[in-house]
Amino acid sequence: MKLHWKKTACDRPDPYLDWEFRTRRKPNPDPWCSVQIQIRPLRSALESLYELQRAVDEGYVPDHDVPAEAFTIRMSDDERTLLRGWIKALEGPKPPKIDEVDMQFFIYRKETFIYRGGRFRDPGFYRSLFVGPPIIGLQFNDFNPQPDPTSFEPSFLAATKVAIGIIDDGIAFAHERFRDRRMVSKIAAMWLQETEKRSPADNAVVFGRRLMHDEIKQLLQESKSEDRIYRKVGATDFGKTRAYNPLAARVSHGTHLLDLAAGGGRGSEGVSILAVQLPSVATIDTSGLTMGSYVLQAVRMIMTWADALSEAGKPIPLVMNFSYGLLAGPKDGTQYLEKALAGMVRHRNKRHQNPNLTRLVMPAGNSYRTRAAAKLELKKEVETLDWVIHPDSAATNYVEIWLDTGAEGKPGQAPVEIWLTAQDERTSPPIRPSEGYIHQATIGGGPIAGIYFDRIQHGKSVRELILLAVNPTVRNDDCREIAPSGRWKLSLRNLTGTAITAHVYVQRDDTPFGYPRRGRQSYLDHAGAYDRDPRTGDYRLQRDGWPIRYADTLSSIATGSMNESDHVIVVGAAEASEGHPPSDYTSSGPTLVRSGPDCSAFADEGNALWGVLAAGTFSGSAVKLNGTSVAAPQIVRKVADELRAMAHPAADSPDVPVGINSAVTNPVTIPIDPPDPRLGKYIFRPRSDRHIPRRRYPAVKEPKEKRRR
Template sequence: MLNWYKDTPADVIDPIMAFRLEIVARSGVTEQWWSAILELEDLSLKDLLENARNAGLEGTVIIPNLYSDEDRDREEIQYPTVYATSAFLNAANIRDNPLGVKRLLCGTIVPDAVLDFGAGRWPAALPNILVPDGSVVTAVIDNGIAFAHELFRKTDPTKSRVAFAWIMDADPSASAGTVPVSQGRALANDEIDMLLANNTAAGLLDEDTFYHQAGLIDFAWPGVKQAALRVSHGTHVMGLAAGSEPGTVDDTNPIICVQLPTDVTMDVSGADLLPSLALATVFIKKMAKRFRYQSDPGKRVPLVVNFSYGNFAGPHDGTGIVEKMLDRKFRPLPNRERQLALPAGNGNLARSHARVRLEPPGDEGDEVELHWRLPPDDLTASYVEIWMPCVEDPDNLVEVTVEPAGGPESDPVTTTAGSMQVLETDQNLVVGRLWYAFQPSPTDRGLITVSAAPTFSHDNPADVAPSGVWKIRIRNLNLTPVDSVEVWVRRDETLPGFPRFGRQSYFDNDCYDRFNAFGAPLPIDPPGSTCVVRRAGTLSGFACGERPAVLAGFVESSGELAIYSAAGPITTACGASHPTRTGPDAAAVSDDTRVLHGILSAGSRNGSLVALNGTSVAAPQAARWMAGRLAGGLSGNRVAVNAKGAADDPGFVPPPKPALPRVGGGRMDRIVRFGPNRKA
């Protein structure tokens, strides 16, 4: 039996983080280190540690060794990743906290075994690495990167183009290495070359031994070994971004790769992923800064980064902590050419987004009911984010109630501070929460969060939320008919290649037309549809910033946009006159044909090619094109990508160019092809 009760919560910044920490605390897990990304404004990392000491939290937060003394003294808007205990995170999650943390996102528990807090702190300046003129550094952040594939090696098979490889979940005690890191193990080019030489005989590489010694595949070490599978996401993506036949770009296209921990890539909600992403960008920027031209050592080599992950959640207006972090790290600076490619996301048909416009209170249409379906056997918590519009007075805009499957309806939660309802079982176990929290600048909008515990548990079958349809009712109090309430389901399904863990929840309203008259999935919202559940506006929350080039995917043989490729528009940020983007900047090939899904790129083993699809394979092709442009001294930013799509698109008629929010400038010609032409 379930029942709701009213609670008066602390004035927190992130209700979802508070719910996650509570679930872990009651699970009996002993205190461990969490990764977290912080937003600091005019506060140095040294000041943060001092504030923690003054608040009685000394020793509850650790700064990774990648941050030099110079980094720790810097006072500006910054987004550092830290390792912290739940005590620090709970204190930092209180609005106007004495620690000086403006916003934060909680990552995941980081096993003690992969941490090395004794790793030496990096100096402010690292030795230069000289490369030929016309060189470009390509960096890939992903998982399961089999970096010894021949597409990443030179003419000499014992020499690698990979300049640095950081395996964030490797055993740090396996080797001291020349690149000290606080988490996992990082390899420099000379170490990689030595491993290649030691494990190559008669021109053939013993890949099993190589990856075991590198720390990438060690079955005595916890975690999923995706690079041991035939198909690995990171290898495929890096092949598209920077893979080349040995001897073609041996010295002019060095590679930096960062393998994210497998436990964070299993959780595709993004919350666990983001601190590792932020730390990866610090590593890449510092290492890329070392590359200089032989003819002009004072000039830095351009950098192109590909990050082929997406998410559903966030404000979708460019003000989220991840979007702001990426915009800041890749902002234009003199003598520093840095570009970033991101996928548009694969959530077009996920039924993860609803746009709600309500009639005035008391009129017909002043209330909307969303049917949120929680699947059974879901081992992860599920969340819905209900974002308010930008208004001068954010109080009492709407009231929201939730009726769980087989349970009672909650009392209303309104957009006023301290409004919360808690769902518990007859054993006093909290399995759901409805919570309002105003999100600080630069977002400046209210957020009502619906949280649900996993629908299955191996440890305590009573400590679960009911599966089935949860009814979320949103009733107007003070909104005008033109104000939009934007609602997103957070992503949490398990990615292919990983053990089944999460199952994706979604909106299941009857008004949503899934198929056309012939039974094919509808890729766009039907004309004239009034259903609140929309395909429009499903662009990845990561991809709403101003700087990155964002890529949709299309089918090469037909020219049609892939049915899964997410679309804009996005929300206009508070105080802005227009949104940061209308949708993707362009589209690249993500499927060879309607039948032969995906495109070919590097498999996990030498000599192998495998097919993967999704906008994750569109983005690295654009990254490759951007690198080629920068090598020639031309612009390689999102504007150039948009122009490339616009120039190439006329070659794909018919069908006609898709709508702007789905395709941006247009469809780009095929950038790279490995193996046979499967569309021929």
Template structure:
């Protein structure tokens, strides 16, 4: 099949977000105008209430703001704020245009949500205060497949430590007037289910998870808790798990279960609306727990990451976390995040130009066959405060079995599409500008799936795509940062995504003894880099970001991502050069991972990755947050010095931060 590029002018005002524009205008996966999308918007100098009024005048019956935002939230006028919404395509298409007149400066799509799964009559509930013991610290978790019935989260056979659980991938519960999406379980309800489904001292866990909204295989509702091992249960066991015999009552758990469909999309494209809503729901709930009228401390772990984004601390996720951490000034909130597992993924490149460098730079993108998900490559330009940023570079793309594209410059309105012999679009190359505080342009290459079970779908060619960049108005001390969005299918989910990667011949993968090189060689000339691979979610100033070490070898795990970040005048302060510390994630190079809770009571399984290193720090932090006056990252520096785990000498600081910290997890001993 032949493929040809052609210009595709953008009609009307320039789009804000390239991926939102591509998804809404897709002919490969068309969605009816009447369908409801989840979305996260960013409002500027506009309250939620004012936004609702503006939309009601122009697009009646096209917007639903979740009941998690109470009247105070809706009336608050802030310089910038992220809000989770549900909206239809005609409204979202307008909101994703610059100068849209609704106060919206950013739009990110989630997933199409069945109308039957939305409670349009839900209203904000009353903020009732719950008095707790003086040594109480809230432990929070946002993940998928949370096995809340596991014995590590109970104080007895029929009593739970889970005080609040928002199950987002579930239809509304009959009689619930306060939840727009999913259903909410409190401790009393969970206890009643534990009692009802326990016979002869054995809990019917399949029935429990069916009745609590996580699993219903007959209706196609899948959750990892139906498998032997689930990411969320394992991580929560490390951060908040205690054996029933430990009699722990001072660590209540509040958590949110993300929809498996958005977790399955590892690119992070669909995650943001659900994450934004989950953070809002947990934020409102956390403020209710008080001692002598003051909110109790709160430690939240979120063990997710991605590859893409500006990587300078100004991305939407980093700012969303800062919004959450500062939402209640009276409550001390700390957060732990994983550094990411993309060190060896070959998903990051750096394009430099100068007198001693080639006149043009080339990247070769390997797009794999049998990839059922789209692949995205982002080329982030240098920071610019100019109203019209410089035209830094121009790009052309040559696919397998096709000719080279026309040039796409770093200018608004630049767009090329690749069409197959039937005229169907299989790839798009376009420029957009990410407004302040990022203030950087980005050229996005979006490639459609290379395989599909749907007959007649337009497919992109697999193979080696050539990307050529030429300098225009870029200085020798400036560079273009390139990231491939993550899309590899997670374990336990149906096979779908296969990760694309850069396949330049000058990239040195292995050392002299055949072991993968975890750091870039000295004087390496390849544009494909291991440095700068820190998760795109972990670039903010406040969360504690944790890398992974292997205990037996005293080395940083090869996959553990590294800094530095891209430094811009808008980067947050205090700035980070990489992760803050390193915690255990592997027992040895042969025995990978660490043990924690399996999906079923009495089961313990292994998982590895920086996702299991971060919750160890969250566990330790919950024991110290109440008595510490320092910010989270300042406390962690002291904690590393108090319980240092010696790492192999000479390890780069951009990979380890303050160093290794030894945190034993003893489920039989309380805090």
């Protein structure tokens, strides 16, 4: 076998999207994509806002689109309401100060009008910040001439003391654990983002379906079973081709996590739940290519709902849980999804002039032993790693190489030379990647592997990225050609006179729990990377100085600086055993700007089946799940209690400190000094819930019976 390499210009500014475009099996003639845009110029934003409003109302961008089309741009009613609100405010006698986040909006555009010549084809009044991949099978809801924004019942506004937001899949909104003592639902609003089904019942969102509290209340009264409710609203639908129906299974990830964060029992009074259920296509694509645009819109929607709940008085506190993770990225807080999420949380606090108003809780990741991270010190010698790609893997495999060069290098070209050799090849040609181009490899047909290069600047710092992409090893509906499986060789040589540090990360491509198998996680390997562990007898003990690393394995969207603020909280997982060690899988710091997670919670309990008990999909059931995603919602509940106590203090209670730094003095926490790179500053120990008993091990020994005489 021989790979034939060819250099060609990129068709998309983002390498992930460029590879998706090149390897499509069945190109959609004119698909739609979600776009996060930035109004420009900010100094005269009002004119640009007028143009955006006119384009959305008319359905096309004047002098940019072809008016003969039915429509080429769409925006949800909540976004349109926000747009009109800013226009009205800037038209007033005292226009408010605005910043970049204020002037960001989410729209939908046909792919034809987004790109041109490998760059964004933007009109003069906005620039594209982030574009998602084409949404296959998207069916828009009808267009409302006048936007219909979200509103809540006055009684619900008065009762809400704190809001808990969750972004996940499989959220069983009819479950009894999400009702109060009167059996009335605590869910204020929910957005079912499933895209292949339009909803004639709700035109306020562009796609999917929105469920408000009064509708959920009516469904609970009229329906005989939870299953009928989910079928009625389209949350389970076996009549159409869908990757998975999580609410038809015994275990659903979102239900389990929401029970830990806001389920019935202690501390749930006055809590309103704001939920967004991601579409199955976003969850099963663990590389993050599909997920990002849905998640950003979900956070935007939850914050809009939280502000609507605040109309009767001062803004309510909001704690959000997003228990997803990625393996590859810059790991310095600059990955776009991570930076955008942190910026949105920080902006809500700034806008309401309250640093303790909004928090986002995220898991540290479960990749400690996945062999997905390595570090190479590149000098004159060629450094080589093995990249093992499994057979029968229907997901694209990616590796990101981040270079800390310490030198500028040649403009437009990588400072290193790279070889990417398939298992059956003797050698491949040396390649020096260039900006704006792809080196793609073929075996007679379409591309099966590609190499990209990009220089990314944030302020004065510059980092260089090399992205490697290899097609699935089994045919699927998304890809034209399959790649050979096996042990690929990845070799790097420094072309400069200065030492270069290369951080190598394999992107996540496994299959989420419960979903039909799609991807199989590829991993890095090296002949001398491991030793025999004398305690366990296996060969997972790392050798010092070898490239494969267990450190620097934090989720790439949970690596921002710990010194800026505690508005984003990263949570690790601990075992509820003697000594409280880290769970075997929980990821570790340090990264470039973060020493490790902020804190941890117990995610493994019991003598046999490890995990944490919480609600199953249907009322009356309890199931066990583990992982840092299970630890995170326990911290959500704790932080929500603190924010609520601070916003509504009792007359005889002292001030309640808020944030991760104060929790070490809390009696339900176990302080760690010095902080652990896998556990953080403390381990949270939740109190038992009457509905679900907590189990610890080893079991307490019973006193021996006295011998009978």
